[in-house]
Amino acid sequence: MSAIATVGIGPFDTAWLAAALVLTTPILLAAVGELISERVGVLNVGLEGYMLAGAFFSYYVTWKADSLFLGVLASVAAGLLFAAIMALLTVEAKADQIVTGVGINLAAIGLTSYLFDQIFGNKAQIVVPTVGSLSIPGLSSIPGGFGSALFNHDWILYLAFVSVFVVWFLLYRTKWGLAVRAAGELPAAVDTAGISVKRVRWMGVLAAGGMSGLGGANLAIVQVGIFHQEMTAGRGFLALVAVIFGRWRPLGVLGACFALGGADALQLRLADESQVPSQVWAVLAGIAAAIAIYQVTRWRQGRPRPVAIALSGAVALCGVVLAAASPHIDLPDQLWRSLPYLLALVVLAGAITRAHMPTKLTLPYSRGEG
Amino acid sequence: MEPSRVQPETAGAALHPEGGAALRLTGITKRFPGVLANDAVSLDVRKGEILGLLGENGAGKSTLMNIVYGLYKPDGGEIEVNGSTVDISSPQQALELGIGMVHQHFMLVPDMTVAENIALAPSLLPGLSRVKDVERDVGEISRRFRLDVDPGAVVEDLTVGARQRVEIVKLLYRGADLLILDEPTAALTPTEWHELSRFLRSMADDGRSIIFITHKLDELFGLVDRCTVLRDGRVVDTVNIADTDKPSLAKMMVGRTVTLRVERPIVEPGKPVLEVKGLSVADEDGRRMLDDIAFQVRAGEVFGVAGVAGNGQDELVQALLGLVTTDSGEIWLHGERIDDCSPQVFTAAGGAIVPEDRHHEGIALELSVLDNLLMKEYQSPRYSKRGVIDFNASRKHADELIRHYQVRTAGVSLPARQLSGGNQQKLVLARELSRDPRLVIAFQPTRGLDVGAIEFVYGQLNERKKEGTAILLISYELDEIFTMADRFAVMVGGRFLEVLEGGQADPERVGLLMGGAEDGAP
Ligand SMILES: Nc1ncnc2c1ncn2[C@@H]1O[C@H](COP(=O)(O)OP(=O)(O)O)[C@@H](O)[C@H]1O
Ligand SMILES: [Mg+2]
Numbered sequence: 069m070s071a072i073a074t075v076g077i078g079p080f081d082t083a084w085l086a087a088a089l090v091l092t093t094p095i096l097l098a099a100v101g102e103l104i105s106e107r108v109g110v111l112n113v114g115l116e117g118y119m120l121a122g123a124f125f126s127y128y129v130t131w132k133a134d135s136l137f138l139g140v141l142a143s144v145a146a147g148l149l150f151a152a153i154m155a156l157l158t159v160e161a162k163a164d165q166i167v168t169g170v171g172i173n174l175a176a177i178g179l180t181s182y183l184f185d186q187i188f189g190n191k192a193q194i195v196v197p198t199v200g201s202l203s204i205p206g207l208s209s210i211p212g213g214f215g216s217a218l219f220n221h222d223w224i225l226y227l228a229f230v231s232v233f234v235v236w237f238l239l240y241r242t243k244w245g246l247a248v249r250a251a252g253e254l255p256a257a258v259d260t261a262g263i264s265v266k267r268v269r270w271m272g273v274l275a276a277g278g279m280s281g282l283g284g285a286n287l288a289i290v291q292v293g294i295f296h297q298e299m300t301a302g303r304g305f306l307a308l309v310a311v312i313f314g315r316w317r318p319l320g321v322l323g324a325c326f327a328l329g330g331a332d333a334l335q336l337r338l339a340d341e342s343q344v345p346s347q348v349w350a351v352l353a354g355i356a357a358a359i360a361i362y363q364v365t366r367w368r369q370g371r372p373r374p375v376a377i378a379l380s381g382a383v384a385l386c387g388v389v390l391a392a393a394s395p396h397i398d399l400p401d402q403l404w405r406s407l408p409y410l411l412a413l414v415v416l417a418g419a420i421t422r423a424h425m426p427t428k429l430t431l432p433y434s435r436g437e438g
Numbered sequence: 439m440e441p442s443r444v445q446p447e448t449a450g451a452a453l454h455p456e457g458g459a460a461l462r463l464t465g466i467t468k469r470f471p472g473v474l475a476n477d478a479v480s481l482d483v484r485k486g487e488i489l490g491l492l493g494e495n496g497a498g499k500s501t502l503m504n505i506v507y508g509l510y511k512p513d514g515g516e517i518e519v520n521g522s523t524v525d526i527s528s529p530q531q532a533l534e535l536g537i538g539m540v541h542q543h544f545m546l547v548p549d550m551t552v553a554e555n556i557a558l559a560p561s562l563l564p565g566l567s568r569v570k571d572v573e574r575d576v577g578e579i580s581r582r583f584r585l586d587v588d589p590g591a592v593v594e595d596l597t598v599g600a601r602q603r604v605e606i607v608k609l610l611y612r613g614a615d616l617l618i619l620d621e622p623t624a625a626l627t628p629t630e631w632h633e634l635s636r637f638l639r640s641m642a643d644d645g646r647s648i649i650f651i652t653h654k655l656d657e658l659f660g661l662v663d664r665c666t667v668l669r670d671g672r673v674v675d676t677v678n679i680a681d682t683d684k685p686s687l688a689k690m691m692v693g694r695t696v697t698l699r700v701e702r703p704i705v706e707p708g709k710p711v712l713e714v715k716g717l718s719v720a721d722e723d724g725r726r727m728l729d730d731i732a733f734q735v736r737a738g739e740v741f742g743v744a745g746v747a748g749n750g751q752d753e754l755v756q757a758l759l760g761l762v763t764t765d766s767g768e769i770w771l772h773g774e775r776i777d778d779c780s781p782q783v784f785t786a787a788g789g790a791i792v793p794e795d796r797h798h799e800g801i802a803l804e805l806s807v808l809d810n811l812l813m814k815e816y817q818s819p820r821y822s823k824r825g826v827i828d829f830n831a832s833r834k835h836a837d838e839l840i841r842h843y844q845v846r847t848a849g850v851s852l853p854a855r856q857l858s859g860g861n862q863q864k865l866v867l868a869r870e871l872s873r874d875p876r877l878v879i880a881f882q883p884t885r886g887l888d889v890g891a892i893e894f895v896y897g898q899l900n901e902r903k904k905e906g907t908a909i910l911l912i913s914y915e916l917d918e919i920f921t922m923a924d925r926f927a928v929m930v931g932g933r934f935l936e937v938l939e940g941g942q943a944d945p946e947r948v949g950l951l952m953g954g955a956e957d958g959a960p
Contacts, residue, residue, distance in 0.1 A: 241566060241567060242565060242566055243557065243558075243559065243561040243565040243566070243567050244561070244565070245567065246550070246554055246558050246567050249547070249549075250547045250550065250558055253547045253548065253549060253550075254545065254546070254547045254548070256541075256543075257545040257546060257547050257555070257558065258558065259509070260507070260509070260529050260541060260545045261529070261545075261558045261559055261560070262528070262529045262530035262532075262560045263530070263558070263559070263560050264528075264530075424549065427548075435504075435509050435510065
């Protein structure tokens with residue numbers, strides 16, 4: 069990505085934008101897959117595990133076969149495999165989804181760590197080639213740095229963002245989408261319409277697995293070209309959070325993922341600064357104020373959310389005060405790194421309107437139990 | 439898909455057309471853990487015939503039809519469709535054989551539109567849903583059969599009656615030849631019922647076969663050709679409807695002679711318990727759902743609200759409970775003003791509610807019988823100390839309630855889901871009536887119940903009445919109002935047209951009032 073930053077407010081410049089997009093991608097892939105799965109009624113706590121498996125196998129196959137393309141395929145296959153285990157246990161055997169998901173995570177951590185030790189344990193860390201950028205002709209030369217920030221990335225990134233709209237279309241414009249949405253709300257309606265609930269649910273879980281695996285590949289063979297143990301570092305869990313904050317809707321999930329990715333990019337940019345630039349506080353205040361105003365207009369329409377208004381109002385006020393005072397804050401490194409996430413979550417919590425969780429999320433379906 | 443091939447005007451076909459069997463069941467047996475739901479059941483439906491399937495709750499009617507629809511696998515027996523033996527192992531196969539079923543519980547996804555629900559069908563992966571086309575077809579069907587259905591409406595905004603119509607339109611849309619309707623009339627108004635029966639007759643005259651499941655005897659006469667009676671999973675008999683009468687059918691169904699009449703106890707009413715003055719409520723779009731409603735319910739009195747579904751009954755109940763904000767008016771319960779408060783205030787002032795939809799508002803299906811019984815009393819010091827539930831006291835109380843209200847359950851720790859509909863309703867009654875309420879709102883309290891359970895509900899409500907409780911009975915069933923109410927109002931378009939004395943009103947005039955005739959004159 070180009071490092072020439074010309075437009076922006078303080079740290080929020082085009083370089084930040086480019087980094088935010090890159091960091092959004094793995095979370096977004098997993099979250100879009102998980103969105104489908106949750107709409108059919110299956111919660112994948114094992115999302116992190118699918119990603120980790122995807123990351124490892126993409127790296128391993130790329131190294132072994134010396135082919136990035138095969139590496140990407142391997143990541144999807146690994147995610148699908150773990151998801152198939154999940155589906156087998158929860159959809160077929162009706163095991164508890166949360167317990168199974170935790171098991172999948174532990175299994176993925178164990179397996180990838182073991183294999184990594186066995187295969188690479190006593191070798192120097194090998195860096196494999198990474199998936200290169202694909203600059204989109206025309207668009208990538210938009211002036212002001214925006215062109216290269218937005219349109220000079222690897223194809224997996226484009227795929228991730230395009231998948232949001234593809235999934236939106238599938239959910240709301242196809243018969244398959246009707247079945248998916250119905251399967252998480254009233255599976256009996258799917259069943260009596262002559263559609264197999266199991267099949268729909270299998271497809272949902274596999275979507276989560278395959279897309280998370282690809283997200284893992286994005287981490288390993290796009291961003292760095294290496295694998296290290298537990299390198300997903302909680303991104304699978306962030307994806308789960310993003311689905312909730314995105315209110316189980318594709319565009320909402322995109323927004324939530326971008327908030328998290330943007331926060332991560334901010335954290336990286338600020339890592340070696342000793343003071344938070346006042347622009348950060350100003351932008352935070354601006355967003356929070358916008359949310360507060362939005363919620364107030366909704367109140368007029370008879371949908372009061374006083375807590376959200378109070379919350380976003382308070383954040384806006386804090387932002388203004390901090391921007392004005394611009395205090396020197398010495399934070400422990402770990403806290404520093406988690407701060408953007410916390411702020412992103414506060415902002416998202418304020419922006420939430422009516423959350424509608426799929427009614428039958430985590431519940432197995434059996435005929436004759438209404 | 440071709441919406442339908444029905445000509446509603448083809449009347450006058452022979453009542454018993456000479457057709458082969460569209461469906462023949464031989465020796466169907468189905469066993470659930472601990473229950474023999476169907477015991478060697480045999481029946482047949484001829485082409486162009488309406489067959490009634492009569493039986494009390496738990497007789498095995500739904501189980502039998504779910505087998506025909508491919509939802510359950512029978513343990514034994516044979517199914518023939520149009521003369522050839524078939525193996526129906528999934529609903530998809532049933533649909534392919536032209537079998538369509540309206541299930542007892544709505545198979546409608548609440549947050550999808552009517553058209554989206556109807557468009558739900560098996561298809562190859564990327565097929566477009568074409569909801570717009572479906573909307574057009576559904577609009578066409580609903581106009582043609584005068585089934586008032588808005589294809590663009592979201593199902594959760596629809597009344598129970600409207601959802602029922604959607605289910606029927608769905609069946610028509612799928613173009614089935616054998617129609618199974620599992621207790622489709624539970625929430626229909628007299629007018630809607632009339633429309634439905636006429637419509638079913640025209641479908642049969644057109645050569646389709648219909649299985650009409652019910653436990654209401656009245657519905658069979660004038661609709662079905664023959665009737666198969668099920669009791670405890672076995673066929674008691676199949677009779678021509680012309681050769682039988684109500685008492686003998688009732689006897690076959692319950693295995694004893696039943697009196698359907700309930701005596702209305704005469705109680706001298708006391709002071710007003712519930713007073714509603716000039717109550718008006720508008721919905722989100724500003725439409726008036728309740729318009730200047732005023733009435734009193736006195737102690738020891740059953741005050742009825744008659745009317746067709748969707749004329750403001752839901753809003754009235756919500757306003758009384760404090761679930762909607764009122765535009766004007768006052769609600770007083772036992773000297774306390776409760777409008778724009780909350781269900782907690784309503785309950786604390788001595789109010790109890792038997793809601794219309796027991797699955798969503800009456801009980802928590804996944805919770806145990808015990809939890810359901812004590813839900814509103816856990817905070818009381820009798821059943822909990824410093825926030826910790828006293829299980830011995832709770833259990834004892836629950837056991838007592840189960841005995842007194844004759845709830846049939848294998849234990850108090852069973853989830854309420856496993857109880858039959860009648861027993862679930864008894865659970866609601868037990869919880870609501872046992873708290874010595876000053877006012878009971880009974881909203882469609884016998885919806886979907888069999889004769890025995892209806893008698894029981896009426897008996898319990900009359901018991902409360904004799905104890906001096908004020909009872910507000912809101913019902914779409916005119917019979918229920920006539921049986922129970924001391925006084926009643928006719929509700930149309932959010933207004934009370936007239937308040938009538940229970941004993942003296944003329945049912946025909948009330949029917950006309952309900953239909954919207956201002957003065958009840960034809
Ligand atoms: N899925 C099921 N699992 C266990 N028992 C069931 C199930 N469905 C129905 N039953 C039992 O089978 C019997 C018949 O039920 P059902 O067919 O629903 O009766 P009906 O429709 O005539 O009211 C009842 O005792 C009921 O409790
Ligand atoms: Mg039934």
